[in-house]
Amino acid sequence: MIRRSTCLALALAALVAGCHSSSTYISSKLDASAVPPVVRLFVYANVESTVFTGSIKSAFESTLRRRLRACEVKVKVLHHDDLVLDPGERLQQESKAFNPDVTLLLKANGGKVVKGQGGSNAMLAYQLGLFDSKTEQALWHASVTFDVLTKNPFVDDSASGSDFADTIVNRLRDDGVLKTCPKASN
Amino acid sequence: MPLRHALATLLGAATLLAGCAGPHLRVASTAGESAARSPRTVLIFVHLGNPPVDKDYVVPFTRGLLAGAGAVFRRCGAEVAMLTQSSPEASQAGLDERLAASRPDALLLVQPNKVEHSERHLTSVEFLARLLQAPPGESPTALAKLKPAWRALLTYGPGGGTLYPAEWERHGAAAGERLLAQLVQDGFYPGCQLAAK
Numbered sequence: 593m594i595r596r597s598t599c600l601a602l603a604l605a606a607l608v609a610g611c612h613s614s615s616t617y618i619s620s621k622l623d624a625s626a627v628p629p630v631v632r633l634f635v636y637a638n639v640e641s642t643v644f645t646g647s648i649k650s651a652f653e654s655t656l657r658r659r660l661r662a663c664e665v666k667v668k669v670l671h672h673d674d675l676v677l678d679p680g681e682r683l684q685q686e687s688k689a690f691n692p693d694v695t696l697l698l699k700a701n702g703g704k705v706v707k708g709q710g711g712s713n714a715m716l717a718y719q720l721g722l723f724d725s726k727t728e729q730a731l732w733h734a735s736v737t738f739d740v741l742t743k744n745p746f747v748d749d750s751a752s753g754s755d756f757a758d759t760i761v762n763r764l765r766d767d768g769v770l771k772t773c774p775k776a777s778n
Numbered sequence: 779m780p781l782r783h784a785l786a787t788l789l790g791a792a793t794l795l796a797g798c799a800g801p802h803l804r805v806a807s808t809a810g811e812s813a814a815r816s817p818r819t820v821l822i823f824v825h826l827g828n829p830p831v832d833k834d835y836v837v838p839f840t841r842g843l844l845a846g847a848g849a850v851f852r853r854c855g856a857e858v859a860m861l862t863q864s865s866p867e868a869s870q871a872g873l874d875e876r877l878a879a880s881r882p883d884a885l886l887l888v889q890p891n892k893v894e895h896s897e898r899h900l901t902s903v904e905f906l907a908r909l910l911q912a913p914p915g916e917s918p919t920a921l922a923k924l925k926p927a928w929r930a931l932l933t934y935g936p937g938g939g940t941l942y943p944a945e946w947e948r949h950g951a952a953a954g955e956r957l958l959a960q961l962v963q964d965g966f967y968p969g970c971q972l973a974a975k
Binding site for chain 1: 806808809891892893894895896897901902906925927928929931
């Protein structure tokens with residue numbers, strides 16, 4: 593009996609381990625009647641927090657790169673650094689060097705983080721804006737809410753970070769911004 | 779009488795414990811090389827966020843922070859003016875108006891950047907502090923025209939438990955002093971004695 597319950601517990605643990613525990617909600621709007629073809633995309637991500645860090649952040653970036661590559665888009669991701677004296681100047685320099693068609697800005701827009709025994713529960717808000725890099729015309733914008741449980745032994749933080757990136761790329765595809773994405777990609 | 783005595787002892791112990799729980803403060807910073815090192819007039823602007831996060835702590839903590847930072851600026855020979863606001867829309871207009879009126883040599887902007895709670899208490903706040911100055915030969919009349927001279931991240935942890943307004947204020951003052959100590963350490967106000975005489 594003891595052996596059976598141990599087996600059951602192990603099976604349950606195996607089933608639960610590796611699950612991600614996040615939900616990403618997005619609402620978006622096209623700001624331009626026509627979006628130029630996106631071949632080179634510059635992403636400036638001001639998303640880091642005590643929750644959006646480590647494996648969530650790295651999985652977000654790697655998934656974003658992988659999904660955009662699948663859409664035949666060359667991408668450069670630059671993360672905001674709070675200790676850079678003039679972030680605007682750094683953004684301009686890096687963008688100029690990459691020469692993108694469009695720039696995607698991701699900005700944290702508040703939220704709440706509650707640390708408990710079973711990890712950190714967070715409701716994080718983000719604002720996204722897509723701009724024509726040459727004319728600076730606004731092309732698309734979105735609001736994202738990321739509900740996530742992190743630093744819990746039964747939760748895969750990487751899956752949560754990937755979920756966040758997938759939601760953004762899917763919406764850019766569905767809104768017709770990324771026209772070269774494979775239809776089958778999730 | 780013994781009950782009264784016991785109560786007094788308990789109260790005394792509680793006061794002692796509360797007094798012992800000091801704030802946890804950590805600062806990281808970057809200084810611009812071409813910045814003026816001893817701005818004579820400084821406007822300190824604390825932006826409380828919208829909506830103000832954790833009102834219980836924000837108001838007394840901000841009061842303490844302004845007092846602590848202001849005291850060190852004055853000790854270093856600067857004249858200080860202060861401004862706090864809670865709405866970003868109001869802040870931009872109000873700040874530009876104030877800048878145009880007072881034309882300080884430098885503006886110190888402090889705003890909460892990241893906030894964390896436990897299920898019951900505030901556990902950590904990261905403040906972003908920026909010292910901005912007008913380009914040489916120009917007068918600072920609007921926020922957009924100012925150039926970054928120094929930038930710091932101040933991480934504050936209250937140390938747990940429920941704090942009273944006076945304690946938040948004391949922690950805020952310590953945070954303000956710590957922030958300014960970093961500014962001086964980074965080469966601003968050379969020769970300034972940080973400790974109060």
